[in-house]
Amino acid sequence: MKYRYYVILLLTLVILVSISGCASKSPEEAAETSVISFLNAVNEGENGVAFDMYRGKDFLVPASITMIFGNKGIEQGGVKGITIVSNEVAGPVAIIKAECSVSILDLMGKEKDAKVVPIYFRVQDTDLGWIITRVSFDYPLEIDDAEIVDVEVEKTPVDMIADNALLIGVVSFAMLGSGVYLDKKDNAKKKEKSRTIDVLNATPLQKEVIMQYVKIMPPQQTTVGSKTAIDVWVKNSAQQPYRNFAVKAKFGNTVDVKTVNLFFETIAPGETAKRTWIIKPKVSGWVAIEEPTVVFEYAYTKYIGVLDPVWVQVQ
Structure with missing residues (x-):
């Protein structure tokens, strides 16, 4: 009987240590994990999963993630590597720069070269965890200019789409092409x-x-x-x-x-x-x-x- 109690006590200690380790994850690590998980979801074509990690105005619907990343030369399965270059945290906000190694394909779909695409993220600590609130391909984001986004936990992605229904058609058109x-x-x-x-x-x-x-x-x-x-x-x-x-x-x-x-x-x-x-x-x-x-x-x-x-x- 004593042996059983020792085993139970040991397992309880292991679980407590594991939970403590997860809870003690630093803000830098938590924010970085959110960015990497988001990019992995985009690369695997799981736009619904990626959209659930995001709250902002860059992507109004899950399909817009594919269009915007595609316009920047990042197609599904094209990301071969992700490197976090910088990670700055101030309170509940983090500014992260990631560099993605992206394959360049020829017309037959074969990889002929690779390029590095920098992406800048603003991440915010919320009741849902660290959520991405801003994505920029064109210029770095500054921690001093970061705005706190009001993230409502009770709202679902469907509610957000309904709230922005009048803008979806116009913005979807605009996102299809970045050139003339x-x-x-x-x-x-x-x-x-x-x-x-x-x-x-x-x-x-x-x-x-x-x-x-x-x-x-x-x-x-x-x-x-x-x-x-x-x-x-x-x-x-x-x-x-x-x-x-x-x-x-x-x-x-x-x-x-x-x-x-x-x-x-x-x-x-x-x-x-x-x-x-x-x-x-x-x-x-x-x-x-x-x-x-x-x-x-x-x-x-x-x-x-x-x-x-x-x-x-x-x-």
């Missing part, structure tokens, strides 16, 4: 309708490669008989222009579409271009835009890739 938006006007609409997309002798690309620079943005929902815009965005992050860039898709008989083939022509390095499908649904339910196909020329080679279907809810 190209919205070239159609000078000859009849000619555009008769044009076809040449796919002969094109080299196939995986959809994961195409998704890095082509984004199709359907509306959350629309109504029967109303004209609805579905924007297709293309960003050229390469060193050479995309030539004869075009996108097409298959539309069912439950929807009218003004122009099936979208022609972007030439997209220069660093530019972001947009074309739009205008559809008019005939019935309620879900409308599918099937087999979105991208065709373009890069460095004297023609490429083709097919993305997943895009769904639009019709009421």
Whole structure:
């Protein structure tokens, strides 16, 4: 019996020491852990997890994390290493600079080089723990300028989205591109309708490669008989222009579409271009835009890739 009591006492002491060790974690270590956990979640594509670690105005919805990091050249799975360069704590606020080693991929999705991307974080100690309240890619953050954010524990991410519903659409558009938006006007609409997309002798690309620079943005929902815009965005992050860039898709008989083939022509390095499908649904339910196909020329080679279907809810 005495032996059992000694074992129980020993286990109790171990548990108490473990709890004490966790509780005595320094503010620097706790803030740093939050930043590393956030970056790991972003790198693994777990935007919901990353969004739960954040309270601020940089990201209004989880999907915006992917868009903003993607615009800075950080795609899912692209971060190969995280280094904390500096960590300054003053009261409940910490300013942390992290450097991410990011892979640079070629058009075939293979790693060809790596670069270091600095990211600056403001982290705040709250009832939820250390929460990230500010993220900057462009300039360092100062501890003296840090504002205390009122973090309400009872609010959920869904509540925050509802509170900012009026801003989500506008801000989501703005976050899609960091360069110059190209919205070239159609000078000859009849000619555009008769044009076809040449796919002969094109080299196939995986959809994961195409998704890095082509984004199709359907509306959350629309109504029967109303004209609805579905924007297709293309960003050229390469060193050479995309030539004869075009996108097409298959539309069912439950929807009218003004122009099936979208022609972007030439997209220069660093530019972001947009074309739009205008559809008019005939019935309620879900409308599918099937087999979105991208065709373009890069460095004297023609490429083709097919993305997943895009769904639009019709009421």
